[in-house]
Amino acid sequence: MILPTSNCSDGEEAASRTASFELLHEDIQRWVWNQEWDTLRSIQEQAIPTVVEGDSDVILSAPTASGKTEAAFLPILSRITAQRETSHSPSSGFDVVYVSPLKALINDQYERLQHLCDACDIPVHRRHGDVSSSKKRKALDDPDGLLLITPESVEALLLRRPAMFHQALQNVSYIVVDEVHSFIGTPRGKQLQSLLHRMEKAKDEQIPRIALSATIGDPDMTAEFLRPGSGGEVEIIESDDSRQELKLLVKGYENRNDRDEDGDSDDPSGTVVDIAEHIFTHLRGQDNLVFANSRSNVELYTDLLKRLSEERGVPNEFHAHHGSLSKEIREASERTLKTESSPATVVCTTTLELGIDIGWMDSISQVGSPPSVSSLRQRLGRSGRNDAPAILRVYIQEPEIGESTSLQDTLRPELVQTIAMVDLLLENWYEPPNLDALELSTLIQQLLSLIAEYGGIKADTAYHTLCKRGPFANISTTQFTSLLQALGNEELISQAGDGDLIMGLAGEKLTRHYDFYAAFWSPDEYRLVADEKTIGTLPVTSPLMEGRLLIFGGQRWEVESVDEAKQIVFLRQAPGGQVPLFGGEGPILHTRVREKMYSVYTETDIPRYLDSEGIGLLEEGRIHFDRLNLAERTIVPQGNHTVLFLWTGDRIVNTIHVLLTQIGFQVSKTGMTLQIRDCHPEKVFEELQQIAVTEPSESAQLAECVENKIVDKHDRYLTNELLNANYASKLLDVPGALDRISSIVEESHL
Template structure:
């Protein structure tokens, strides 16, 4: 490295400069050059946005450590917050040798760390603390009175994988923890967010510093990736028999895809994303069996959240090993920045959860200089017969994948959704704040958490209603002096180790038909009587929902195409559906589709043209009516809720809303929509009047009904987009054809 060419290099501590030389660096990367002068004086909130393995960690820690070394007698403390224990272990491995030479202690902190190391930190809280939000929550709860002293010399708060927190309950918890630390020490140490590039970095800035995002410096790496090679392969499965076993439903395509993966991936390191844990197991089993049958060493390993830590680490170690080749079949557990080395390619089976997710996954490939990033997509469509549903004829899944790849190639990805109320986590943080302080007044808790904190969308009337309801449930109580304390039922909940996590594990509902229990199903959407669910490769109509008993009572129902009512996959954005429509209306071939996918594209476009979907919105399919909106899931679910409120039986089906019933009249629906367009957007309470299973988050069960509806709507529905669509289409009368 030519020192005179890098002013940022000159700003680093001389011992860190020597370390950079020893590591053989020839230059600082662009994000590092830009970050060092902004971070080194600890006066600025910063987001460093760059692709995986672009040097974000060093861009943050080299100036952070330089600042800490300016006064070695009072190093101070930097807290690094990670979404994963595995990332903490990775960063500890990366920082340990450097920090040892600088005599700066590093404390990895999670459930697997010894109590003796933690005791050393409490005796001298200085250096680097690498911690998860849950462990930080436990520290604030259990050592609340010591927090001002523990964090008195806090220099920086560093948040890794910032994009993974935004819009989630865990993210809202993280914002609250950082706010509570600021309040405890009476100042605002700078926050540094490390993130993949997002669709709107200003939203990320507002997340990092709520109500102060405008002052956050955003450093975006300009180093573009190398060449990207994309191939989407199409497959056609025979139509499953009515009584087919669920395990056999995709056997034809699964075998073909596994054979292609076996042929193309052996002899290199790769990641395969099949979109569900069950499919991870199925593909791993099939690929391992192929290795056995061919009498070759196994190269295929599973990785998902239900596996033990030891099994996951075994897969990660296999990917990093230099003496063998490994392909991991995984869920989004390997999307984040765990160090697994470079992989040659990414395989995506079925549409990804989002464009942003696909981009994050693809960031693992093409990291070696001169090597392209490689994406292979696999799309499965059903063979057509005289009973094929219209969406099957449209080849919807293939067009969804094509739209996502198209947007990825243009550099677009979904902006983070950061507008939810997250009242579930507000309850947790209120209980935690009471534990930290040993009691707190209602007014002070409101100022910390809402007025100047991350829950600033919660107004005083809703806050007062929440406190009243928590008091009725004996989760909190108010003593004569006005202090809020834990109630009889609140105290044991806060004292249990499960309290520290803001998110809940996915709850499953028993599915019962008559006297037969069909099994259990994770349900992540609101459910109403008359909705349809897909279970055991059959369609069922919901007859009754017992929320307390976590049971759904169903009756067998024959429809051409059932809605995917389990919790797999992501929330599809409006822009993806709009791009799908553009692909349908185009006559140009999609150059990254193989021959089969291209043939299926022609079929889909012919269907789109035959039904005149460019000019009409209503199409009758058997006894049902399809309303094509080409909106994202949030807006479509809001429109479906509006229809449900008028006695219709709708469910969201991709780019359309399917309305069940022979007597469904297009003119009635249009008249109703025209009425709604002339009125203000409906309130969540009205929209979700007769809807079940709204308790999606960990503490939703504590909310009064009106606040539960508000919170659910803010997280799951896009009422504004739905109402805008109604306004834009108010004068469109249904056209017969």
């Protein structure tokens, strides 16, 4: 909309009055005028009529920095302001609950929304672990306006202050969920769904839910996540802004000097230094994000870039940002990006992938293949100032091919995976989440929290709240009964004389620990202290001892002493350092990505975005693909062993791995391949034929032969039967595996 200007009675320049603009309260209209906007954004124009009605759930999908926050809150605040004017009574609770996945995002939105809410005299409160107790207490004692909160803090309020929080929810007109895509298909997502349902239960009526996201692969699936069982009734509003121009470069590197002859060098490879050199040369003097996938790589590249700055005698512009760094260090890195007078490049993990307000980046860099297409899209959305194109540089290392190189590595799989993901991004495809996961660990957390919230609850009421009408709809009554028995055996719950489920002694201890509020693991960690200030944490699995050299937060340290009892490590600055181990598992790759990789090998086109070495690596990969005749076969001999090239997603690969292990094969998994040791292709083919015609096992039965099935926080309380079902729902896909095996058998030329 182009809004022609006119003189207002009080002298402001007014935006033209479209139908959407006219629906806004006059205080909000005046705020828009004061911003000197010529237009409302597309997503705002579309959202205002639906959101201001306040009687439906809505998903707002638009690119990063497209005005989604205002698209939600301009109409929300207009409706709330109008309601306050007609009620003639003071507010008796919060009007809006805004739920965010990140504390840093809440802090950003707090400043942004305060400015907007001042226009209509509506207060804004934030609640998370870094907010002072006095401010939290004040907001709950006198609830009013907007509450910005994390899922964990909602959990804490329902658990610790249920009566006060229930009362504070009686006036809520909207619940807003930001970055909704980051929750879907995760334990934290199940927790969020349960919390949304429990907040509505506390008010005893349905509250409109507004979800915001820049990356939605399947809108209908997202709608079902937002309102389980009624996704078809959710309004989906997607921005119709024109697509952004993209400038893209994928640089390939053959790592010819990765390790010394003993294979145990701590020094970074020459290839890593080459990548750092390219980043240093092309990014200095601008604002950029470099996504390095892991915390170890963040520390490695930040250190290399800082050293290059020192060697060249120029100011250091490179900073680190990841979840193990202290809040102060992360916020300092964010401030460097917001400061217009000085350029900065921040090397980061997913911590800067979401919507924290750091302004537009001149470019985005990605070191290594991105974890997913969705993640790549989210990261790319950070780039593109005004009408400038988005710029993405991707750096991919592949090993030098030698006698010991695995068959998979000869195909240059990381480069080809990156090409596949970029092509899928350009096709506007994103990974759908696994909505079949039982997430029994999160169900345990929610059940214990529900018991604590009400002091006790009937078993059928708990099932109705959490499962039948809640987010755990795929849990049967039989499974729920087994879960109750398991928790009773562990003394987490017990049953009172009137039949109510009440907290057991072990449950009391568990729920009183601050760690209980989160649905995910919180590993034991050392606290790192330098100059009497905490600079971050490291998992206790990373060996730290006096004299150990460390790279952390872009600085080099020596371990001065270790207090094992308090798990505190004291550091002092040092000239040398080594990148620590942080732990963590890689992403689960989707079948569509692997199928796209297969297409890349079988086609002859060269992507225009590859540099010359990348082109050479791709051609090498295609040559080895043809040499192995992988277009015609899947079962390939390698010495005394056999390699299966499966070209499918990790859940299916995992399932075939378990099926082959179950019949006695020694199998190891690497990416899309399975290596069967000491076995010839003919024998593997015979067994696959047998599997294809055998009555399939239930996924839970197949999981029985998996050794370590404890994946999530409270899995240790599950019976073996429940543990099998839970593991299978997350990491196995029997129908998909049998389909793939049947295809292999039909297509095999053995």
